Every structure is written in structure tokens, then in C-alpha cells.
Amino acid sequence: MTFVTVGTLEAQPGKRDQLIDILTRHRPELIDAGCLTYDVGVSDYHSNTVFVIEQWTSEEAHREALERTSIRSAxxxxxxxLTGNRGGFKFRVVGSPL
Incomplete structure (x- = not known):
């Protein structure tokens, strides 16, 4: 079963695009670590918020990736x-109709 994190990060006013640049920088080591998808998004209704959806091969792969030097640097x-306001969820996928 895959492991997913869905999160929100609130950027300091005027810093959202700089945060997006960091989050979307090409990082092939994410694939090597077991990251299946890493999507970054924005909403017209939350101008300082960045949304991040990550899908991993396992919760362990996610945890181990957070220890990699390049990921810690980012x-x-x-x-x-960041303002410090963030939210989100972590869960294991249990099925899909696709």
C-alpha cells in the first residue's frame, strides 16, 4: 500500500512564489527514495498558501527521505x-476504483 501526505504551507506575504520555486526544483533523488508523485499547487482563494500532495511507496520511504541531505537542505x-501555519494529513491508501 502506498503512503500519502497532503499538506498546506502558509508562506510569508510576498514569498509564495519563492517557496514554490524551492518545492518544484528538480530532485531526482526523490524518485530514488520512493516518491511516486510530488505535486505543488495554489488556490485563488488562499493567496499565501501552497498545497503539497506526496505519494510514496511506503511510510518508511517517506521517513527515510526526510533524512537525506538534499531534502534536509530544501x-x-x-x-x-513560512509563517508556521501549516496543516494536512498523512494516510495509507487502502484501495481505489481505478
């Missing part, structure tokens, strides 16, 4: 751009 680079 997180550190993103932190000053």
Missing part, C-alpha cells in the same frame, strides 16, 4: 519563507 531553505 527544508532548511524553505523554513524562513
Amino acid at each position: 527544508i532548511s531553505e524553505s523554513m524562513p519563507l
